[in-house]
Structures are given as C-alpha cells and as structure tokens.
Amino acid sequence: MSETDLTSTGFVAALDRDDPLAPFRDRFFYPEGKIYLLGNSLGLMPKAARASIERVTGEWEQLAIDGWMHGNPPWFWLAERLGERMAPLMGAEAEEVIATGTTTVNLHALTAAFYEPKGRRTKILTDSLAFPSDAFALQGQVRLHGLDPAEHLVLIPNQLEILTDEAIAATLTGEVALVVLPAVVYRSGQRLDIQKWTRLAHNRGILVGVDCSHAAGIVPHRLHDWEVDFAVWCGYKYLNGGPGCSAFLFVHRRHFHRTAPLAGWFGSKKEKQFTMSLDLDKQETAGGWQISSPGIIGSVSLEASLATIQAAGGISPLREKSLRLTGYLIDLADRLLSANRYGISVVTPRQPERRGGHVALRCGADGLAIAQALKSRGVIVDFRAPDLIRLAPSPLYNTFSETRKAVLVLKEIIDSGAHEPFRSQRPLVT
Numbered sequence: 001m002s003e004t005d006l007t008s009t010g011f012v013a014a015l016d017r018d019d020p021l022a023p024f025r026d027r028f029f030y031p032e033g034k035i036y037l038l039g040n041s042l043g044l045m046p047k048a049a050r051a052s053i054e055r056v057t058g059e060w061e062q063l064a065i066d067g068w069m070h071g072n073p074p075w076f077w078l079a080e081r082l083g084e085r086m087a088p089l090m091g092a093e094a095e096e097v098i099a100t101g102t103t104t105v106n107l108h109a110l111t112a113a114f115y116e117p118k119g120r121r122t123k124i125l126t127d128s129l130a131f132p133s134d135a136f137a138l139q140g141q142v143r144l145h146g147l148d149p150a151e152h153l154v155l156i157p158n159q160l161e162i163l164t165d166e167a168i169a170a171t172l173t174g175e176v177a178l179v180v181l182p183a184v185v186y187r188s189g190q191r192l193d194i195q196k197w198t199r200l201a202h203n204r205g206i207l208v209g210v211d212c213s214h215a216a217g218i219v220p221h222r223l224h225d226w227e228v229d230f231a232v233w234c235g236y237k238y239l240n241g242g243p244g245c246s247a248f249l250f251v252h253r254r255h256f257h258r259t260a261p262l263a264g265w266f267g268s269k270k271e272k273q274f275t276m277s278l279d280l281d282k283q284e285t286a287g288g289w290q291i292s293s294p295g296i297i298g299s300v301s302l303e304a305s306l307a308t309i310q311a312a313g314g315i316s317p318l319r320e321k322s323l324r325l326t327g328y329l330i331d332l333a334d335r336l337l338s339a340n341r342y343g344i345s346v347v348t349p350r351q352p353e354r355r356g357g358h359v360a361l362r363c364g365a366d367g368l369a370i371a372q373a374l375k376s377r378g379v380i381v382d383f384r385a386p387d388l389i390r391l392a393p394s395p396l397y398n399t400f401s402e403t404r405k406a407v408l409v410l411k412e413i414i415d416s417g418a419h420e421p422f423r424s425q426r427p428l429v430t
C-alpha cells in the first residue's frame with residue numbers, strides 16, 4: 001500500500017464506514033471537539049451510567065437502609081452481580097470474580113493470601129516496568145514478612161521497555177515464591193503470554209498473580225483455563241466505570257479455601273454476615289477476599305459500562321477493532337514520523353498477539369512538550385517519563401479518522417516547532 005493510500009481521507013473514511021462498532025460512539029459522552037485517546041487511563045462516561053447512578057441515589061433517597069435488600073437490584077449483592085458480568089470478559093467462572101476495593105488494595109489483599117516465603121523460596125518476582133503502585137504494594141508485603149525488598153523483590157530486567165522471553169524465563173527461579181506479571185505492560189503496551197508463563201511458573205513451583213489493569217476490557221483472557229492463581233484489575237480504564245470506581249479481583253476456584261489475611265466482614269458468607277459472630281465464616285468464592293462495604297454509588301456505573309460491552313458483542317469484536325486501530329496507528333507512525341528529524345519510534349510490539357490496546361511512541365527529550373502541544377490542540381494523550389507518549393484508541397468510541405488525525409497533528413507540531421514553548425512547563429498530572 002502506498003503512503004498516499006494509507007493517509008488519505010478516502011482510505012480512512014472507508015475503514016470507518018465498514019466499522020460494525022461505529023454506532024457505539026453515540027453511547028458515550030464524547031468530549032466536544034477533542035480526539036480522546038486515553039481509554040487506557042480514564043475511559044469515557046457511558047450515557048447509560050447516568051441512569052444507573054441516578055437510580056441508586058434515588059433508592060438511597062427513598063429507601064435509605066432498605067436499599068441493601070430492596071434496591072432494584074438489591075445493593076447487598078451488587079459486587080457479586082458485577083463480578084458475574086465481568087467474568088466472561090476475563091475467561092473466568094462467575095464465582096471467581098468479584099467487584100471490590102481498588103486495584104492496589106486488592107493486590108495487597110491477594111498478595112497477603114498467596115505470598116508464603118518458606119525455606120529458600122522467599123522472593124516475589126515482578127517486572128522492572130511495573131506500575132509504581134504495584135511495586136510499592138509488593139515491597140510492603142515483603143516487609144510485612146520481616147524481609148528486605150532490596151533482596152526479596154526481584155525485578156525482571158527490560159531491554160528498552162521490552163520484557164524478553166529469555167529475561168522472564170531466567171528469573172523464574174527456585175528462590176521465587178510468587179510472580180506478579182502485567183497482562184499488558186502499562187508503558188510500552190507489550191502483552192505477555194500469560195498462559196505460557198503461568199505454565200512455566202507452576203512447573204517451577206511458583207504461584208502466579210496477574211495485573212490486568214491495562215488489559216481488561218480490551219484483550220481477551222482465559223484466566224480460569226490458564227490456571228492463573230489470582231488477578232486484579234481496575235474498572236475505570238477500558239471498562240469505562242468512572243474515576244475511582246470499584247476494581248475487580250479474580251481468585252482461581254482451586255484456591256477458594258485459602259484464608260484472607262486482610263479480612264473484613266464483606267468476605268463473610270452472605271447468610272452469616274449479620275449474625276455478628278466474631279468468627280469469620282469466609283465465602284468460598286472470590287467474594288471471600290472482599291474487605292469492606294462496597295461503594296454502591298461509585299460502582300453501579302460499571303453495570304452500565306459492562307452492559308455496553310455486552311451489547312457490542314463482548315470482548316472479541318472489541319479486540320478485533322482495537323488491533324486494527326493500533327495496527328493502523330503503528331503503520332502511520334512508521335511512515336510519517338520515523339524520519340530522523342522527528343526522532344520518534346514505535347516501542348509497542350508489532351505482532352498483534354504481543355500487544356495490548358495502546359501504542360507507545362518514544363519521543364526523545366521533547367516528549368513531554370510534544371504531549372502538551374498535542375493536548376493544546378485537542379488531541380488527548382498522555383506522557384510517561386522519560387520519553388513515552390501513549391495513544392490508546394478505544395474500539396467503543398474512537399474512529400480510524402481520529403487516529404489518522406492524531407498522527408498528522410503530531411507531525412505538524414514537530415514540523416512547525418509548536419511544542420517548543422511547552423519545554424519549560426511540567427504539569428502535575430501527565
């Protein structure tokens with residue numbers, strides 16, 4: 001395909017015309033006049049979320065305490081209902097998933113349950129590109145055992161933002177008790193073969209936790225069949241649940257009997273919770289790892305967003321369009337931005353099965369200034385130090401034309417030097 005074909009409005013208009021998910025854009029509040037490419041950071045608000053939230057606030061107003069049992073549906077089982085809806089997107093059984101807490105808290109709760117340093121097997125393995133909050137949680141869990149994270153939290157080394165198969169395989173040693181891997185690396189967008197690493201880790205006597213925050217709602221999983229031991233993910237990224245909404249956790253059925261060291265009363269069997277006994281009778285499902293009362297107002301939006309994904313046909317059509325969007329983005333960046341004068345290169349793996357839902361461009365020393373210039377022109381992307389710009393088109397609400405426009409605006413910014421005035425500014429949230 002020639003360059004003019006790929007970048008022409010005719011070419012891209014045809015892609016949009018043939019897109020079966022195109023009608024779904026209308027189900028979201030899309031920021032007027034912007035190109036929103038941050039579905040991996042904060043997904044847009046589904047229009048149906050407003051009705052869900054208003055229903056619950058109305059129930060609070062009218063029913064007060066009775067909302068727990070007589071809300072429609074009752075609040076008491078909201079976490080389980082959301083888990084049930086979420087489960088098929090992750091290849092999990094309904095009882096293996098619960099909506100609860102937040103990602104970092106859930107990672108703490110499950111690491112506390114699954115990390116049991118013994119004998120010479122005392123270490124947690126994670127990757128050197130880990131999301132800082134995950135690394136902080138794992139450091140804290142190591143310290144709770146009286147161990148030093150400098151020695152007992154091992155980091156898989158990376159090569160220019162990529163975790164190689166050799167590096168992962170070499171670090172899964174007999175000293176590792178638990179490995180926590182990202183399903184998709186939040187920086188580069190690299191997707192790991194969780195099935196393969198789970199099998200290898202299990203063969204070597206290592207338990208496996210997966211952070212699916214940058215993968216849930218955009219990449220298919222088979223958490224149950226892959227025999228992943230536990231997983232966590234947020235609700236506000238590709239799942240569009242809203243800022244700070246409930247997160248999710250997965251515990252494989254074969255571990256339902258394990259204890260929940262960070263116990264709380266919402267982990268009780270439902271029928272026992274209000275006996276007020278001081279002996280916890282833990283649910284023998286993922287629900288057993290709940291700690292506190294679920295934030296009903298903050299979680300009910302997920303009901304609307306999960307229903308929207310369901311209406312779109314579930315995870316397969318989303319993944320299919322997402323791969324086409326990111327593939328197109330990568331092709332455009334290669335053709336338009338790879339010349340020396342732009343100093344931009346694609347970091348994200350090119351093989352479809354090796355990438356998640358976003359594309360990362362290495363942008364050199366001007367990365368932050370370029371990201372800000374893009375934002376000032378209505379192209380909403382983010383920047384991850386030291387030099388990555390991330391673009392995350394959502395298959396639910398982004399078009400091929402928008403991805404084309406974003407790359408053209410980026411090119412034009414560098415051509416004209418429009419980013420230069422931003423060089424001295426450093427915002428608090430990037």
Ligand SMILES: *Cc1c(COP(=O)(O)O)cnc(C)c1O
Nearest residue numbers: 102103104131133186211213214
């Ligand atoms: C977004 C994200 C988080 C966020 O954690 P919160 O507890 O929701 O603030 C944690 N880990 C990863 C890998 C993420 O992508």
